[in-house]
Amino acid sequence: MVMIFRWVLRLTGAAIGLAVLAAFLAYFLASRSLPDYTKTLEVDGITAPFEIVRDNANVPHIFASNDADAFFGLGYAHAQDRLWQMTMLRRTAQGRLSEVFGRRTLSIDTLLRRLDIYRLASLSVASQDARTTDALNAYAAGVNMRITEINNRSLGRGAPEMFMFGSPISTWRAADSLAVTKLMALQLSGHLQDEVLRARTSLVLPDEARLSDILPDMPGTGIAALPEYASLFKAPLPRYAAASEPRHSLHPVPARGLGGASNAWAAAPTRSATGGTILANDPHLGFTAPAIWYLARLELESGGVIGGTIPGMPVVLAGRSGTIGWGITSSYLDDQDVFIEQLNPDNSEEYRTPNGFKPFETRKSIINIKDDEPVTLTLRWTDNGPVLSGSDFSLAAITPQGHVASFAWTALSPRDTSLSAAMGIMQAADVQSALISAQSYIAPSQNLTLVDKDKIALKLIGAMPERDVNHQSKGRMPSPGWIAENRWKGVFPITTNPEFIEPVGGILGNTNNKIVERPFPVHVSYEWGDSQRVQRWQRLMQTRQVHTRDSFVEAQLDTVSFTARTLLPLIGADLWFTGEPAPNGTPERKRQIALDLLANWNGEMNEHLPEPLIYSAWLRALQDRLIKDELGPLATEFKHVEPLFIERVFRDISGAAEWCDILQSSPKETCTDVSRISLDAAILWLEENYTTDLASLRWGDAHQATHDHAVLGDVPVLRYFVNIRQSTSGGDHTLMRGRTQGGLGPDAFLNVHGAGYRGVYDFADPDSSLFVISTGQSGHLFSRHYDDLGALWRRGEYIPMSLDEGLARAAAVGITTLNPREN
Incomplete structure (x- = not known):
């Protein structure tokens, strides 16, 4: 017995020792990939010595004597801190994730191959102007220099993830940067999903009035009624369809409602307390760890520029120079259409056109899969665009038998000059020259907000498809691709795009709201990203005669919900202070407590308050109860929650109160009945998931920002090290937007989409400008810069956005000197 005990003890000790040794070895290998920011290198590909100075927030300040070397330095810095992220973006665009992750990412690769993004990016290289071509090549050389350094010096393969998945790193090419640009366009576009959902809903709700309730038009002049979707086709369509399948965390297309968003506003000198222009910008994207944004400063021949970059792209997408500031927001331009293509009954390799049947353009594409047999796809293109699979975006639910769905999108251009336009904007001397540079921008369409020292402007940039005035669905639903009137006629001239230059009121801004009311087909869009935040923004801008940098910061961080202030009086109109006093613990008493809390609430979505959580749970339960029977x-x-839908129902606009009656029940329920039952259901849900004491609830417990690692974020134990979770204020409809995950599950209110970058630029004192990102600069989980800026971001704090070289060097965490290699 003693002998057995000794052997058990020895084996246990050996196992513990091996585990400790393995952990130490893993840490050693992973820590080898931590970049050293203080060193001197001799490298090929540069023309003169230059320095990369890392300030105390790890922002690289690249001091080069020419543009090519500056972009080389940016490529090197990006690869130092975000090499894994860059390679994942490239693999996603190439449709090559399955080579690393196996069959679980096959659907993503299949979609990206069908869209042909990487091939189109490769073709677009030849369309860039000389300045951009030089920047792309220099940037690629900088990335490749870092890859060479990793290989030659055994620097842990560049990132801990590289050990876990063993994926080889190929050299970076100019086309890779353009592919990342197109991939970002895909993440920011959502009209395809909106079209499919409208068609699916039309099949269930043939009544145009009810369709306008649940998918309402933005307030403004009405539009002509659309045809019922089913009436466009002779072949039968399914009436009901199953819900979409869950998406893999690496899927580049966000779920509906989680696409691009953003805020930007500007003040002219007449509305500025200091007499200089001011610009605030906070682009919204899905949260990840690390953030998609990376702060950088470049010293170019045209002067210094500083702001937010995306690793993989050699350009400052949002930021300022010494003379100009630029911000971006999603414009919601309708630049995508789904077409239903009829197959030739006698030859499935042909599709119908206005002039008869025509063969598809076809090409084979092989997807290699880790630990599995490769899959060969047949890629098919029509005149309208690539043919997608019925499993993508629930297209099978709206595609009749004997038909397929194709996809038109401005970003699917082999001559995409968007990066050249962005390069020109970044190096422009003033607003006018930036607007000229923006003319060659194609996709993703953005509202570009500009300021120089004297002028402010907002311009919708991007190619605007020209549709026929007789288009059957006006681009709102999939339409027959063989009808000439449904096909695109090209794109409108850039002068058609809306613009606002030096407005009389001295204030410009966009919260993804409707910016123009024009008749189809120059309407811009029927789908807009915001009808709520803009209301609060208008109030904050108009209540001050003049603004300051700090007032713009306050607006960026504002957490008051105009939506809550509008909807609560409607849905609680017959419930406030009604009913007899009820004993503690009864449903009636709990309802009274909840209503009393909400009656005294000002609509501020503060993380420490219970009211935002009660309100959000109530609205969610209410909408679900209103719609699920229909x-x-x-x-x-x-x-x-769609606020305009709730408002239409409770104001009974065009008979919308009909939604309150539960079809399957005998009694005729009123909206008051449904509102009361929904509040009770919400309270029950809160008790089951949080606490029975409503007053002790915290919005921040549910509304946690989820900066999750796209690959390792779901791995047990490891996820606690790589994911960054933060209690946050704000909500779906506040200026400090914290878009929730949505749905009915226990994690419905997680904050998954918001301002990964914030910047405020004051041109009366440019070096007092501020910026921050939502995580840290490094993508290395062992780096102290993995999440250091995230703590500031959560508290609503910023770091200086200065072009002062002395300030950058004063507290530098490292200086890398790069010298040309002597031959």
């Missing part, structure tokens, strides 16, 4: 399984596609 929509059936399709109700799960409406994951977020």
Whole structure:
């Protein structure tokens, strides 16, 4: 017995020792890839010595004597801190994730191959101007220099993830940067999903009035009624369809409601307390660890520029120079259309056109899969665009038998000059020259907000498709691709795009709201990203005669919900202070407590308050109860509360109160009944998931920002090291937007989409400008810069955005000197 005990003890000790040794070895190998920011290198590909100075926030300040060397330095810095992220973006664009992750990412690769993004990016290289071509090549050389350094010096393969997945790193090419640009366009576009959902909903709700309730038009002049979707086709369509499948964390297309968003506003000197222009910008994207944004400063021949970059792209996308500031927001331009293509009954390799049947353009593409047999795809293109699979975006639910769906999108251009336009904007001397540079921008369409020292402007940039005035669905639903009137006629001249230059009121801004009311087909869009935040923004801008940098910061961080202030009086109109006093613990008493809290609430979505959570749970339960009997399984596609729908129902606009009656029940329920039952259901849900004491609830416990690692974020134990979770204020409809995950699950209110970058630029004192990102500069989980800026971001704090070289050097965490290699 003693002998057995000794052997058990020895084996246990050996196992513990091996585990410790393995952990030490893993840490050693992973820590080898931590970049050293203080060193001197002799490198090929540069023409003169230059320095990369890392300030105390790890922002690289690249001091080069010429543009090519500056972009070389940016490529090197990006690869130092974000090599894994860059390679994942490139693999996603190439449709090559399955080579690393196996069959679980096959659907992503299949979609990206069908869209042909990487081939189109490769073709677009030849369309860039000389300045951009030089920048792309220099940037690629800088990335490749870092890869060479990693290989030659055994620097842990560049990132800990490289050990876990063993994926080889190929050299970076100019086309890779353009592919990342197109991939970002895909992440910022959502009209395809909106079209499909509208078609699916039309099949369930043939009544145009009810369709306008649940998918309402933005306030403004009405439009002509659309045809019922089913009437466009002779072949039968399914009435109901199952909900969409869950998405892999690496999927580049966000779920509906989680696409691009953003805020930007500017003040002219007449509305500035200091007499200089001011610009605030906070682009919204899905949260990840690390953030998609990376702060950098470049010293170019045209002067210094500083702001937010995206690793993989050699350009400052949002930021300022010494003379100009630029910000971007998603414009919601309708630059995508789905077409239903009829197959030739006698030859499935042909599709119908206005002039008869025509063969598809076809090409084979092989997807290699880790630990599995490769898959060969046949890629098919029509005149309208690539043919997609019925499993993508629930297209099978709206595609009749004997038909396929194709996809038109401005970003699918082999001559995409968007990066050249962005390069010109970054190096422009003033607003006018930036607007000229923006003319060659194609996709993703953005609202570009500009300021120089004297002028402010906002211009919608991007190619605007020209549709026929007789288009059957006006681009709002998939349409027959063989009808000439449904096909695109090209794009409008850039002068058609809306612009606002030096407005009389001295204030410009965009919260993804509707910016123009024009008739189809120059309407810009029927779908807009915001009808709520803009209301609060208008109030904050108009209540001050003049603004300052700090007032713009306050607006960026504002957490008051105009939506809550509008909807609560409607849905609680017959519930406030009604009913007899009820004993503690009864449903009636709990309802009274909840209503009393909400009655005294000002609509501020503060993380420490219980009211935002009670309100959000109530609205969610209310919308679900209103729609699920009419929509059936399709109700799960409406994951977020639509304020205009709730308002239409409770104001009974065009008979919308009909939604309150539960079809399957005998009694005729009123909106008051549904509101009361929904509040009770919300309270029950809160008790089951949080606490029975409503007053002790905290919005921040549910509304945690989820900066999750796209690959390792779901791995047990490891996820606690790589994911960054923070209690946050704000919500779906506040200026400090914290878009929730949505749905009915316990994690419905996680904050998954918001301002990964914030910047405020004051041209009366440019070096007092501020910026921050939502995590840290480094993508290395062992780096102290992995999440250091995230703590500031959560508290609503910023770091200086200065072009002063002395300030950058004063507290530098490292200086890398790069010298040309002597031959």
